[in-house]
Amino acid sequence: MSSPAAALEVRRLSKRFPPRPGQSESPWVLSDLSFCVGDSEFLTIVGPSGSGKTTLLNILSQVDGASGGEMLFRGESINLASAALNPGLNCHIGYVTQDDNLLPWQTLIDNVTFPLKLQGRLNQESMARMQGLLKAVNLIGFDHYYPHELSGGMRKRASLIRTLAYDPPIILMDEPFGAVDAQTRTQLQQDLLRLWNLGRKTIVFVTHDIGEAIALGDRVLVLSRSPARVIYEHHVAIPRPRDLSNFYKLEGFGDMYETVRKELL
Amino acid sequence: MSAVAESLPFPVPRSRRRWIPYGRIGVALACFALWQFGSYWMGKEWLPGPVATFARIWDLALSAQLFRDSLVTFSEAAAGMILGGVGGAALPFLLRLSPRLLKASEPFLSAAFGVPKLALAPLFILWLGIGIMTKIVFVASIVFFLMFYNGMAGILSVDPRLVAMARVAGASQWQVTRHIVWNTTVPFLFAGLKIALPRAISGAVVGEFIAADSGLGWYINNSRSLNDTVGVLAGVIVVTILVIVVNAVLQRSQARSLAWRPVSRDMVV
Numbered sequence: 001m002s003s004p005a006a007a008l009e010v011r012r013l014s015k016r017f018p019p020r021p022g023q024s025e026s027p028w029v030l031s032d033l034s035f036c037v038g039d040s041e042f043l044t045i046v047g048p049s050g051s052g053k054t055t056l057l058n059i060l061s062q063v064d065g066a067s068g069g070e071m072l073f074r075g076e077s078i079n080l081a082s083a084a085l086n087p088g089l090n091c092h093i094g095y096v097t098q099d100d101n102l103l104p105w106q107t108l109i110d111n112v113t114f115p116l117k118l119q120g121r122l123n124q125e126s127m128a129r130m131q132g133l134l135k136a137v138n139l140i141g142f143d144h145y146y147p148h149e150l151s152g153g154m155r156k157r158a159s160l161i162r163t164l165a166y167d168p169p170i171i172l173m174d175e176p177f178g179a180v181d182a183q184t185r186t187q188l189q190q191d192l193l194r195l196w197n198l199g200r201k202t203i204v205f206v207t208h209d210i211g212e213a214i215a216l217g218d219r220v221l222v223l224s225r226s227p228a229r230v231i232y233e234h235h236v237a238i239p240r241p242r243d244l245s246n247f248y249k250l251e252g253f254g255d256m257y258e259t260v261r262k263e264l265l
Numbered sequence: 266m267s268a269v270a271e272s273l274p275f276p277v278p279r280s281r282r283r284w285i286p287y288g289r290i291g292v293a294l295a296c297f298a299l300w301q302f303g304s305y306w307m308g309k310e311w312l313p314g315p316v317a318t319f320a321r322i323w324d325l326a327l328s329a330q331l332f333r334d335s336l337v338t339f340s341e342a343a344a345g346m347i348l349g350g351v352g353g354a355a356l357p358f359l360l361r362l363s364p365r366l367l368k369a370s371e372p373f374l375s376a377a378f379g380v381p382k383l384a385l386a387p388l389f390i391l392w393l394g395i396g397i398m399t400k401i402v403f404v405a406s407i408v409f410f411l412m413f414y415n416g417m418a419g420i421l422s423v424d425p426r427l428v429a430m431a432r433v434a435g436a437s438q439w440q441v442t443r444h445i446v447w448n449t450t451v452p453f454l455f456a457g458l459k460i461a462l463p464r465a466i467s468g469a470v471v472g473e474f475i476a477a478d479s480g481l482g483w484y485i486n487n488s489r490s491l492n493d494t495v496g497v498l499a500g501v502i503v504v505t506i507l508v509i510v511v512n513a514v515l516q517r518s519q520a521r522s523l524a525w526r527p528v529s530r531d532m533v534v
Contacts, residue, residue: 119434
């Protein structure tokens with residue numbers, strides 16, 4: 001599956017958690033999972049729930065270690081089973097998690113600039129860029145609100161631009177729109193595609209929602225039930241820009257949806 | 266006063282909140298009446314009434330003795346608080362860096378916590394004499410564990426997802442401690458202070474009971490040896506006022522530094 005323009009290549013990833021007390025061996029969550037992502041590609045990965053999607057992204061972001069496997073980034077091999085993890089790979093891999101994980105004691109503006117602050121990159125230029133991002137996702141005027149004063153959708157958008165703001169070349173997303181209502185979700189997906197269009201980053205987007213996977217992605221990978229492997233791959237031919245307000249009407253959407261749905265059964 | 270009504274944990278209609286201050290004054294008056302009644306009933310040489318007690322406090326205030334003794338007790342409590350409090354609050358942050366060290370030190374910390382500090386007071390006197398240092402160390406030994414256990418509870422409640430988020434965004438170990446661990450722990454440290462500050466003051470007073478030549482504890486104990494019940498009671502009242510003032514200051518600074526919290530979840534007492 002290797003190609004020269006790959007931004008990230010994942011090779012023979014496997015994972016199982018340490019056995020619980022009284023259990024001799026725990027089952028494999030991921031086994032022999034390999035794929036690659038092209039530069040500035042929007043890759044979506046769809047899998048049944050409980051198939052280890054979050055585990056996969058935790059490993060790629062090096063929040064959690066693998067049992068075996070490596071990834072290739074800019075010609076360098078990174079051992080994902082090593083004891084010394086490097087979360088975020090020196091800010092090269094961003095991670096938008098399922099929960100927004102905003103800091104409850106900081107205001108919106110402090111939250112979204114938090115990574116820049118950590119990296120010592122908070123200056124006028126990055127602040128101006130931040131303002132642009134806030135505007136793009138309609139958060140202007142809420143700078144000084146605390147997370148608990150914001151709606152679920154606003155918090156999602158904040159967590160999204162928090163990662164976009166420091167500009168990691170690769171961004172992992174774990175069902176970032178799972179917990180919001182359908183309307184907000186469409187709006188957020190629309191926002192995401194617009195932001196992606198502005199910067200054209202490499203995105204690995206994991207979801208259990210087939211429609212979302214097809215509507216957003218350039219390519220869709222289908223994972224098997226646990227232990228997860230990539231079992232199917234689809235190139236999404238739907239032209240961009242895509243109108244997500246009724247994506248089920250897009251050319252070719254229906255057929256692909258049916259195919260993927262059957263593959264997931 | 267109004268801050269209290271604002272932070273009630275359950276909704277009380279504004280129209281009825283107005284009555285809270287009046288209710289309080291009523292309760293206070295009832296307490297004084299009960300006190301006065303008790304004084305008649307027991308005899309005023311056993312339990313002096315509020316008038317005699319406050320008259321004594323007034324005399325003490327005029328003679329500057331009140332100020333001197335309060336200052337001594339307060340300084341002992343404050344110095345002990347800083348010594349034991351900072352140590353007790355800092356230790357959990359260090360132990361967090363090494364889970365193995367934490368596990369290993371657990372039984373020793375529990376054992377040290379179990380030692381009755383009061384019983385150690387004679388030893389402190391042997392070591393340090395009857396001066397101010399004895400009380401400082403005594404207070405510190407009480408406060409240390411209160412702050413340590415609250416700090417530890419804070420450290421253990423740090424959300425690992427926030428830590429992971431910060432690590433991915435490039436945070437160093439120090440930045441994780443500074444931004445995530447510290448901010449999570451601050452409310453717990455305030456909860457610790459709320460218990461530790463009054464204990465620090467009463468610790469200093471008890472230390473002065475045992476051996477001292479000044480301070481509110483000395484004044485109370487000295488009055489007792491002279492069968493001066495008015496003096497004992499006046500001393501107790503002054504200590505109580507000192508605790509109330511310290512608590513009010515703490516309340517203020519807590520409200521300021523925890524302004525981000527959704528609702529005030531703190532008892533105001």
